[in-house]
Amino acid sequence: MSSHAAPRAARDATSPPGPVLAVDGLSVGYRTGHGTKTAVRNVSFELGPGQVLALVGESGSGKSTIGHAILGLLPVGGRVLSGAVRYQGRTISDLSGDRLRALRGRAISLIPQDPTVSLDPVRRVGPQVEDALRLHTSLDTEARRARVHELFELVGFHHVERRYRQFPHELSGGMRQRVLIAAAVAAEPDVIVADEPTSGLDATVQAQVLDLIDDLRRRSGTAVLLITHDLGVAADRSDLVGVLRDGRLAELAPTASFVRNPRDEYSRHLLDNVPSRLSFTRDRAGRAPSERPEEPAVEVTNLSKHYGGHTAVDDVSFTVPRGRTFSIVGESGSGKSTTARVLTGLTRPTAGQVSVLGTQLGALSTKAFRPLRRDVQIVFQNPYASFDPRFDVLSVVEEPLRSFQPAGSSRRHRRENRDRVAAALEAASLPASFLHRHPRELSGGQRQRVAIARALVLEPKVVVLDEPISALDVSVQAQILELLVTLQSELGLTYVFISHDLAVVRAISDRVAVMRRGRIVEQGDIAQVFERPASPYTAELLGAIAGRRLAHR
Amino acid sequence: MARHLLKRLAHAVLVLWAAYTLAFILLTALPGNAIANLINNPQNQLTPEDGKILKAFYGLDHPVVVQYLRALDALLHGNLGYSLSNGVKVSDLLGDALPGTLRLTALGFVFGAVIAAAVGVAGSYTRWNWLRTLLRSVPALAASVPSFVVGILILSGFSFELHLIPAVDNGTLLALVGPAFTLGIMISAPLSQVFSASIEATRRQPFVHVLQARGAGERYIFGHGVLRNSSLPVLTMLGLAMGELIAGSVVTEAVFARNGIGQITLNAVNTQDLPVVQGVVLVATTGYVLVNLVVDVVHPLIDPRIRADILAGRAKRIKRSTGATPVGPGVDEAMAPRLPEEVATR
Numbered sequence: 001m002s003s004h005a006a007p008r009a010a011r012d013a014t015s016p017p018g019p020v021l022a023v024d025g026l027s028v029g030y031r032t033g034h035g036t037k038t039a040v041r042n043v044s045f046e047l048g049p050g051q052v053l054a055l056v057g058e059s060g061s062g063k064s065t066i067g068h069a070i071l072g073l074l075p076v077g078g079r080v081l082s083g084a085v086r087y088q089g090r091t092i093s094d095l096s097g098d099r100l101r102a103l104r105g106r107a108i109s110l111i112p113q114d115p116t117v118s119l120d121p122v123r124r125v126g127p128q129v130e131d132a133l134r135l136h137t138s139l140d141t142e143a144r145r146a147r148v149h150e151l152f153e154l155v156g157f158h159h160v161e162r163r164y165r166q167f168p169h170e171l172s173g174g175m176r177q178r179v180l181i182a183a184a185v186a187a188e189p190d191v192i193v194a195d196e197p198t199s200g201l202d203a204t205v206q207a208q209v210l211d212l213i214d215d216l217r218r219r220s221g222t223a224v225l226l227i228t229h230d231l232g233v234a235a236d237r238s239d240l241v242g243v244l245r246d247g248r249l250a251e252l253a254p255t256a257s258f259v260r261n262p263r264d265e266y267s268r269h270l271l272d273n274v275p276s277r278l279s280f281t282r283d284r285a286g287r288a289p290s291e292r293p294e295e296p297a298v299e300v301t302n303l304s305k306h307y308g309g310h311t312a313v314d315d316v317s318f319t320v321p322r323g324r325t326f327s328i329v330g331e332s333g334s335g336k337s338t339t340a341r342v343l344t345g346l347t348r349p350t351a352g353q354v355s356v357l358g359t360q361l362g363a364l365s366t367k368a369f370r371p372l373r374r375d376v377q378i379v380f381q382n383p384y385a386s387f388d389p390r391f392d393v394l395s396v397v398e399e400p401l402r403s404f405q406p407a408g409s410s411r412r413h414r415r416e417n418r419d420r421v422a423a424a425l426e427a428a429s430l431p432a433s434f435l436h437r438h439p440r441e442l443s444g445g446q447r448q449r450v451a452i453a454r455a456l457v458l459e460p461k462v463v464v465l466d467e468p469i470s471a472l473d474v475s476v477q478a479q480i481l482e483l484l485v486t487l488q489s490e491l492g493l494t495y496v497f498i499s500h501d502l503a504v505v506r507a508i509s510d511r512v513a514v515m516r517r518g519r520i521v522e523q524g525d526i527a528q529v530f531e532r533p534a535s536p537y538t539a540e541l542l543g544a545i546a547g548r549r550l551a552h553r
Numbered sequence: 554m555a556r557h558l559l560k561r562l563a564h565a566v567l568v569l570w571a572a573y574t575l576a577f578i579l580l581t582a583l584p585g586n587a588i589a590n591l592i593n594n595p596q597n598q599l600t601p602e603d604g605k606i607l608k609a610f611y612g613l614d615h616p617v618v619v620q621y622l623r624a625l626d627a628l629l630h631g632n633l634g635y636s637l638s639n640g641v642k643v644s645d646l647l648g649d650a651l652p653g654t655l656r657l658t659a660l661g662f663v664f665g666a667v668i669a670a671a672v673g674v675a676g677s678y679t680r681w682n683w684l685r686t687l688l689r690s691v692p693a694l695a696a697s698v699p700s701f702v703v704g705i706l707i708l709s710g711f712s713f714e715l716h717l718i719p720a721v722d723n724g725t726l727l728a729l730v731g732p733a734f735t736l737g738i739m740i741s742a743p744l745s746q747v748f749s750a751s752i753e754a755t756r757r758q759p760f761v762h763v764l765q766a767r768g769a770g771e772r773y774i775f776g777h778g779v780l781r782n783s784s785l786p787v788l789t790m791l792g793l794a795m796g797e798l799i800a801g802s803v804v805t806e807a808v809f810a811r812n813g814i815g816q817i818t819l820n821a822v823n824t825q826d827l828p829v830v831q832g833v834v835l836v837a838t839t840g841y842v843l844v845n846l847v848v849d850v851v852h853p854l855i856d857p858r859i860r861a862d863i864l865a866g867r868a869k870r871i872k873r874s875t876g877a878t879p880v881g882p883g884v885d886e887a888m889a890p891r892l893p894e895e896v897a898t899r
Contacts, residue, residue, distance in 0.1 A: 071766050098770075105768035112766070117759045120778045122785075122856050131777065135768045167857040183767065 018089060019046035020223050021070070021108070021191045025083035026093075028062070028069050028247075038081065039065045041247045045240075047191065050221040054234035054255070056270070057244030058473035059444075063227045064113075066244075067193045069093065070225070071110060072100045087191070106136040109189040111213070113196045115176035119168040125179045126152075126164030132186035151182040155212060174205035178212065185216055192217070195227045202331035202500065207544040210237055231274050231474065232503070232547020235259050243267045259549055273478035274550050275503035294321035296355075297462055297494040298343060303352035305338050312338040314518035315352070320511075322461075325488065325495040327505040327526075329541070330515035336498045339515070340466045343496060344378045345369045357461060374404065377460040381467035383451030387439045394435040397421045397454045404458070420457055427491075428453040429483055445476035452483065456491075466498045481508055502545050506530055514538050554853075557863045561849050565842040572838040576831055577624065581617050586825045588613055588637055611637065624831070633835070634828035636821075643832040646817060651836070654813035657736065657805070658798050658840075660729055664737025665744060665794065669787075672741065673748030677756070678771065689749065696742035700801050704735040704808035721810050732809040736801050740794040747790045751783035758782070785856055788848055795844040799837045 028040040040062040047053050055063045068074045070085050072095065085093040087107055092100065109132070112118040119128055126148050133144045145164070152160040155178040168176055177197065184192055194213060198206035214237065217224050228234050234241050234255070241258045243251045243266065251264035262268045271277065298320040305313040313335040320326040328336040341347040342354060345361060354361040357375055377400075380386055387396050398417050405413050422432045428449040439447055448468060455463055465484070469477040485508065487493060499505050505512055506526060513523035514537065522535040533539045580586075588611055591597060592604040599607075608614045612623060627634060633643035676688030695703075711731060712720035719728045755761065756779060764774045806815030814833060821829035853860040 073762065073765055101768045101770055103768070104766055110763065110766035112759060112763050114759060118763045120760045120764075120782065121858060122781050123778065131764065131769060131773075132767045135773070167861075169858050169861060180763070183763075187768075 018048075019086075020049050020088055021047040021225070022086040022089075023066065023070065023083070024086060026066065026069060026085065027081040027083055028065050028074065029079055029081045030075075031077040031079070036079075036081070039078075039247050040069065042083065043244075043247075043249045044083075045242055045249070045252055047223045047225060049190070049223055050217060051240065052217065052224045052226055052238040053240040053242060054226045054228060054238035055242045055244060056228055056231055056234045058229065058270075058475065060246075061244040062247035063229075063244050064195055065247075067110075067195045067225065067227050070191075070193055071104055071108060072096075073104075102136075105132050105189070106187040107189055108191045108193060109184040109187070111177075111181055111184045111192060111194040111197045114200055115173050115180055116200065118180055119176055121168055124165050124167055125171065125176075129179060129183040129186055132183050136187040147186070148182070151186055152179075154185070154216070155179070155182045156208075172205075173201050174209060177201065177205075177209050181209070181212060181216070185220070185222070188220065189222060191223045191225065193225045193227070196229065197226075198233070199229075203502065203544040203546075204331065204540055206233075206546065210546075213237075229473065230546055231270060232276075232545070232550055235549040236546050243270065255549075270474060271550065273475040274547060275477070275481070275501070275507045276547060276550060278478055278481065278507045294324070296320065297322040297357060298326070298496065299353075299355040300339075300343075301353040301355075303339070303342060303354055304350050305335075305342060305347065306350045311518050313342070313349075316513075316515075316518075316520050317352075318513050318520065318523060320462075320494055320496060322494055323488070323492045324510040325497055325508055327497040327499060327509035327512045328515055329499055329502055329505050329512060331500060331541075333517070334515040335518040336500075336515050337466055340378065340464050340496065340498045343462075344376055344464050345373065346378075374458045375461045376464065377455035377458060377462070378464040378466060379448075379451050379455050379468045381470050383447045384439060386451070387447075389438075389440065392436050392438050393425070393430075393442075393450055394418065394421055396439060396450060397424055397457050400454060400458050421453070424453040424457040425450075427456055427487060429479075443476075444472050445479060448472060448476075448480055449483070452480075452487075456487070459491075460493070462494045462496065464496045464498070467500070468497075469504065470499070470501065477504070484508065502530075502541060503547065514541065554863060557853075558850065561846055565846050568842050569835070569838055573625075573628070573831065573835055574621075576834040577621055580827050580830060581620070583825075586613070586637065586827050590825060611635075624828075628835075633832045636829050637826045638820075638824045638829075643828050646829060647814065647832050647836055650813045650817050653811065654802055654806070654815065656729060657732055657811070657813060658802055660733035661736030661740065661798060661801070661805075664734055665740035665798075666791075668737055668741035669744035669748055672745040673752060674775075676745070676749045677752040678775070692742040692746045692749075695738055696746070699804075700735055700739045701804050701808050703738055704732065704805055707731050707735055708808065732805045732811060735805050735808070736798060739801050740797050743797075744787060744790055744794060748783065748787045751786045752779060755779045755782040781855060785852070788852060788855070792841075792845040792848040795841050799840055 022045075024044050026040055026043045027038060029036040029038045031037075043062075043066060045053060055066060057063045065074070065078070068078070069080055072092070074080075080093050083093075084091045087103065092103060095103070119125060126145070129148045129151060130144045133139055133147055137144075139147060148164060149160040152163050157163045157175075157178065163171075163179075168179075171179065181197075192213075197213065198209050201209060210233065213224065216222065226234065226238055235258075238255045241251075241253060241255050242249050243258075243262075243264060245266050251258065251262065251267045253263065258267065259271075262271055296319045298318075300319070301317050303313055303316045304311065316335075316339060318326065328339060330336045338347065342349050342361070343356065345366075349362055352362070356372060359372055361369070361372075388399075391399070398421050401413070401417050401420060402410060410417075418435075422435065425432060425434060430446065430449050430453065434442075434446075434450075439450065442450065452468075468484075469480050472480065481504065484495065488495060495508075497505065497508060509526045511524065512526050512529050513520045514529070514535065515521070516537055522529060522533065522538045524534075529538060530542065533542060588607055592599050592607060605614070612620060615623070624634065631644070633647070635642055636646060672688050672692060676685055679685050679688070708720060708731060711717045718731045719725065720731075721728070756774075761774055761778060764778055769777070802813065803815035803818050805811075806813045807819055814836060817829060818833045820826070821833065853863055
């Protein structure tokens with residue numbers, strides 16, 4: 001983690017020039033079928049040299065639209081309705097064509113959202129970084145190449161010529177983001193718009209990438225507009241925080257005072273919903289591990305799973321007591337989802353024993369597994385993809401019931417099924433009026449509630465939750481987590497919770513296992529693992545959690 | 554890489570054999586052939602003995618399996634047999650006709666590629682909406698008009714009305730323009746449809762947005778990113794268009810009264826001259842297979858991801874056949890374990 005004091009020192013040395021970027025009463029609208037929909041309303045802020053302003057907000061709050069408007073790259077149909085964007089005192093929001101292009105990349109550059117799709121897949125990465133130089137400088141081929149080598153060293157690459165010649169698919173996500181950062185700083189811009197620069201990256205890689213942006217900014221005095229949904233990242237990495245809600249700036253404050261004492265009610269609401277601040281976290285921490293040996297719901301012994309020559313899960317053992325939450329954390333490719341798939345019978349283990357509710361899974365054929373499927377349900381990260389688009393909510397939730405009823409008996413069970421579906425929806429805090437809505441009309445959080453209702457309708461005993469809240473906004477995350485906690489205490493459910501997000505895991509789990517490259521590197525009670533990690537890898541993961549400034553008030 | 558090539562080559566040989574065999578089965582299953590027609594024609598007044606001698610001469614008195622094996626054996630020795638209607642060696646017949654058809658298809662191919670590129674690019678980049686709409690509907694129209702109609706329209710317009718090009722083959726290059734243009738229009742239709750769809754898809758990719766944010770204009774983005782990405786599906790389509798080119802040359806040669814493989818095919822089918830039809834099938838399949846072999850070789854040169862797959866021994870044909878280039882992390886990539894940083898760095 002880099003220090004947070006340094007940017008202030010740098011700024012003091014160069015003060016007090018005017019703002020390098022000013023957004024003044026900006027409103028942006030999109031043309032739709034029926035008139036113009038306003039996405040950003042009357043937003044104003046200023047950004048001084050070397051400053052970091054974090055724009056936070058939930059999806060649809062307009063934070064990305066502001067970033068696009070500053071670069072003059074609004075999607076088709078988007079238009080600045082009023083207000084202005086000023087770069088070094090000069091209005092740029094009314095420029096177009098060549099004059100705007102001359103500013104993009106040189107004065108204001110972009111670090112894009114998803115590094116895996118932001119590089120041209122069929123070009124070597126070196127020339128892609130060179131684009132910025134070719135467009136904005138008169139350097140010749142040799143000089144450009146030399147400069148790219150320099151930039152690659154700057155972003156932490158060692159074999160720069162080899163990197164220069166590699167293709168995007170040969171680089172990991174974090175390395176691709178380094179390439180994109182090199183391209184963003186190539187022409188020495190004064191402002192960088194970083195639009196969710198670490199979404200989709202693992203926590204440790206996220207920390208490295210954010211450190212790099214921090215470091216470059218300190219060296220060159222570049223101002224950064226950091227657009228993020230992650231309040232933790234905003235709190236750790238910015239001088240100023242702007243909270244957006246429905247296109248309006250709800251609050252704009254220095255980060256330190258924002259974290260300590262948010263003035264706006266919505267800001268307070270967001271901060272209260274950060275996983276590390278959730279109220280039931282503390283309740284759970286107080287729950288002492290029971291003295292008597294608990295009855296196990298899931299027992300996994302020496303489980304391994306190979307795909308071809310690749311080992312996805314390697315000699316894993318753990319036990320989940322009944323009515324408790326066992327979490328598996330790890331970065332992408334650690335084998336956590338494969339473990340979940342084995343537990344739910346979606347994949348067979350290559351070796352080892354898996355016992356769920358006293359039944360050995362390994363030997364079961366798909367058919368013999370069916371009775372157990374009533375008791376073991378799974379909820380996925382993206383429920384929408386697992387809903388038949390023609391079904392309404394009733395049919396989606398009823399489907400598992402029907403699959404356990406003899407074919408042709410649907411009429412007989414109609415009444416009963418309907419009541420059970422309504423009960424499941426109610427358990428998931430959805431009104432019965434949702435029965436005939438279609439999943440496409442629902443928000444992300446509502447869809448996840450439907451998915452939970454579908455898992456509950458068979459009255460299972462074990463629910464495997466595979467990243468159930470990763471795709472949701474922070475306040476919705478909090479609601480779903482709370483729902484899960486309530487359901488567990490009411491129905492005595494056993495959860496196996498799969499997540500990459502340690503803050504969330506801490507909020508919900510009793511026990512946790514940390515996986516890396518198919519192995520469990522550490523497992524134990526949640527408090528023990530989080531407070532006294534035995535493995536250096538766990539410590540590294542914990543160190544990479546964003547939002548340490550939020551956790552301690 | 555060499556192994557990959559050998560494998561593709563083996564596939565090509567397999568396809569040739571399969572096409573030849575399939576054609577043989579189909580043709581023998583049909584009632585009648587040139588010799589049977591000769592014998593059964595009452596005007597010829599052949600005695601049954603004469604018929605037997607004729608059948609024996611052409612090897613038609615053997616069981617079908619023996620006929621097939623004999624033909625295959627002869628083929629392996631480079632002998633395609635003799636025409637049943639005039640006794641000329643099939644290889645000579647085809648050898649004489651091939652250059653003309655090759656010239657025609659080659660020029661047709663060039664026309665097709667140029668038209669497709671122009672329509673695809675102009676249709677995607679024009680500022681005028683009416684032109685965009687026009688250029689997007691023309692390929693669909695061209696694809697649904699039979700090539701003989703196009704040929705006749707060109708013939709009546711450019712030859713009979715404007716007298717720009719000769720109506721019959723007089724051996725000049727100018728005489729080639731009419732039929733080649735007909736062929737070109739035909740194959741350009743699917744090519745330009747795929748090309749513009751693929752340009753559109755590529756321009757929606759996030760990396761194009763990033764290039765814009767770097768300060769690049771449309772022309773720069775097209776030259777440095779869009780062109781290469783969107784040419785991948787077109788390349789696949791080129792291989793398929795080869796089939797149309799061959800089929801189209803039959804019709805076109807008939808309409809423009811040109812000598813060539815097309816004319817020979819027409820005559821051979823009319824007279825049920827089996828060895829000649831077999832020869833034509835073989836030549837056409839060879840052309841098709843060769844072009845697709847080239848496509849297979851060129852593909853990894855353009856797309857490093859396919860190259861990597863080949864080098865790693867996992868040739869994924871799926872990527873080739875998809876309409877728009879799958880750029881983001883596909884299912885397979887998402888499922889694959891990501892290498893930890895230090896391993897990826899090597």
